[in-house]
Amino acid sequence: MHTPESLLDLHERCHRNLRDLLAHCATLDAADLNRELPGFGYPTVRLQLHHAIGGEEYWIGVLNGIVRVDDNDADFPTIATLEAWRARVFAATESYLRAVAVETLNTARPHATWGGRTRTFAPAHAVLRTQTHLYHHQGQVVAMCRLLGKPSGGFDFPMW
DSSP states (O other), X not given: OOOHHHHHHHHXXXXXXXXXXXXXXXXXXXXXXXXXOTTOSSOSHHHHHHHHXXXXXXXXXXXXXXXXXXXXXXXOOSHHHHHHXXXXXXXXXXXXXXXXXXXXXXXXXXXXXXGGEEEEEOHHHHHHHHHHHHHHHHHHHHHHHXXXXXXXXXXXXXXX
């Protein structure tokens, strides 16, 4: 069983790592931030970050009964705009977790999703999905930064 407190802890750690990665990516110039690299589903650092943040916004919206699918990556042309968006999404997830009851968090129920579909799942699973998704794309961005000649440090330490 998941608790709001345990998911808040995970969420805070994940976003601390993402915030540090965004700060690292701020050292990239605009050309490198938008340079297409083969072998990545989202071919630029900026698009990887946009997708990762947008995924959390989408799923927390679903949990709140809102299906948001219309964000435009062109609205986030810089690391500063991505960081501001990340902070807003962090706050929305934090607000959800501070308000949700343990039973609600762990009880599967139908949710409206993209394309008019309905999926049944426990909200805790969606929250966990957003955090593992962020780490997946952080790994992609770290690999991309390495290819661009800007290797990064260990953003997941210290663990406390």
